[in-house]
Amino acid sequence: MSNGRFPIQTVNAISPVGLQRLDRDIFDLGTDIAEPRGILVRSADLHDRPVPQSLYAVARAGAGTNNIPVDKLAALGIPVFNTPGANANAVKELVIAGMLLAARSLYHAADYTRNLVAEQGLSGQALNEQVEAGKKQFAGFELPGKTLGVIGLGSIGVLVANAAQSLGMKVLGYDPAVTIKNAWQLSPNVEQVESVEELFARSELITLHVPLIDSTRGLVNTERIASMPRGAVVLNFARGGVVDETAVLQALDSGHLHAYVNDFPTEAGAVHSRVITLPHLGASTGEAEDNCAVMAVDQLQDFLLNGNIRNAVNYPEVIMARTPGTTRLGIFNANKPNMIGQITAVLAEAGLNVAEFTNKSRGDYAYTLVDVEGEVRDELKEQILAIDGVIRARKL
Template structure:
């Protein structure tokens, strides 16, 4: 089979060769490319592939439909909203993801962003660099603050564990039933969570029911001086509504690792110009450890598929 990696997996050549050596010995062809956003060039690279590997680059239906040999799309990411699943289903192409590779990295960043917002770390760092003091920037402690987790999957569950370790009461909401709820977590409705949480941390996937979930109405329901953390998907939040809530002082702070588009983010984006908004260029998943886990999962998916099985199924073979 021809196996094409469309973008870097952010691991060393030695790690990549460890996983691809057996492929070549068994007669498969493996081609690795750097990321390319030109559709014609991307199509040329992909069109003869039996298997495509990619991380978070968009894979449009117009490309998938031209890949007449394609059997399997192996996504090195948890979310798959950047892949046209309808086109994949039409072409009878199986799709798997790298579920679980970034649980720790994302949960840790959500916690870190929360502390940053509560303690005004970004602002006081800038103040210090300009020979200033803490005047007017005394922060708040995390311990004892009620944390609301929206989306109680693997990442949300791990985030809850970390916040609980800091002495935070935990509220959780998920549109699906939550199995094996920890005894320190109180499951509640979305509205109740928004009304009572001092910190709201988003960990839900991007599907139609979550697109625009945190709109102006729901943001207005949040407690005065609450904090909103988004390490999930950008379109889950109405950025303009969030910026207005920050600029008006309704929310004390927010942190966004994700936006409606992938970085670079336009200078005029409302969250880049809002008060007390910590922004990062989609780094929650990206740690040395998570990249190694991701490569392991992706190639485990690949070898399973070559042996007639499928793991981490999004669309079955």
Template structure:
């Protein structure tokens, strides 16, 4: 039996994904955390905890380094809310183009008046533009950005994309009418609309700042539905009404508050019932695949590995990425007269992951103790084939 501890409200469809071998929120010895936005940065992890799965994309609420040092695998669920974010971005593009928010405010302020004649006089104030034929730049062509780009093509926009780290999997998803550019400042020059869809890390913090805004054409509409901090809000405010016509973001900040050219939504990009279901289901399956098979696809702190499990037993070893680790591990197996059926090893930054399938098992407890006592090993697990 495996024990799962949840934080936040996890969609029932996700919890119902677990098989009868799993118990939910038993207080004893959790094997896994299933979370959304709970802040774990100062959490004390129990020794039994093997995996944390975030039902969503962002993991800035998880202490990745600390989890890694404790031998805990960390996962997210990329793409589970991508369609929800795409729909919100497209709707905000249409709303700003057609001045929907200003029109709503006008009608709301005149709700008790006979405005039929006044509307005919005033409606020219709300003349908008169409998206058809306009130039859109999508910065980041991953799960969300590729969907936004493809939808914008369907709307008749001229779409360009900038992503120096575009993966082969993501590239297959992108409409061939999306023109890929390799220089950000060059890409910004002709865009009427710019939307940001990159992960938040050291390289992307302040990605759009004064120099990038200076490269834009006048009266661009800018969208940030990725993460706060990727767009320099002070630089935006300094250029509102000049370079930037409107700034739409999902991340509030005092510096952009109460500005008529800033439209802030309360971090609702992925907040749909469907996205919550998708994230919870994906996170539940991720936990089960890791605990039962050692799979690490979509891991944040381990290399993505998925091996057929055809042998009776599987060792998984999370360890530092240093020389001779595989040799030390297999030496202990050889000394116990254990035959290796299959083996794989991969690394991600300073952490490596070794999977060894074996045909027989001698001195199980002694073997686990010997491998765990290798100084560079963070956690060793033995999984029996079901």
């Protein structure tokens, strides 16, 4: 930062509803900033981009962070923020729409009707007769009484489960790491099962709301599909890789699955008669883009100005109110023994009184916020950085 300003690079087009929340007396915005303190991104791939030494944080206006080198940035003391829940309603509505599309074969029925006119040139009585003759092939089923299995009870999964339950469906949920907050928001009529295998075996429709990591890749596979009732439906608005598409297409061809609805087009899936594949529409609403931008901007701004970390995917959540009349230090370090003791020892040797202090860890890394009374000289930062295990230190 120079002259007390924070340059922010916008890699993608970010909703102005979010950008207008930045104080332009403090923040500079641009797409071609060479030495940014923060980066705002949506879907652009950052993996092959060099990491500027000036960079303090990356904020993703969306939930997934597969396009960001999260681990690499963590090792450099750079938190990566995402926006869980900001697009949850948009995805929830798409999932409900997907269930209705599959249950009533609406996509293919509409395509059939369009072709009667556009391709066959039918009209009048001939069109009416062909419509009546062909509609039987699109007979579907109703959702009330059907069992929906929801894998992943985060912000989106909870909304989907509650909405499906209100439609009269029986809902099963599976998430071994469901948070207390999300558990409280989940309808008490949603049954949480003990294993993903139980959920597959009991569900007539499955919807996925999990990140793409090693443990979820190919989560929907041949064995689990086979355990589902005949005529089941799989919906995937999470990530393409959580479904073994070859296994799904084989189950569709055999008639074991009724339909596969997804948001991740492939050459094979896009042309299959029992697949409804959409062009990655999950968060493609104006409201969701605004919500994501607001949340990403607020988190980035709070970190740059106050050192607070909210919704980082590679560092713990650390939030501490500023203590009046103090200087704040933000310290990133490896999660190893005696780090707190060494940091506080340096502060004590400098004659600085600690007014407030908090430290939390997550995996291999930890983060400390400390408000100190007294003058913080530049050499103090160098002394802290000299501690074995300290990655980065900031004076705010």
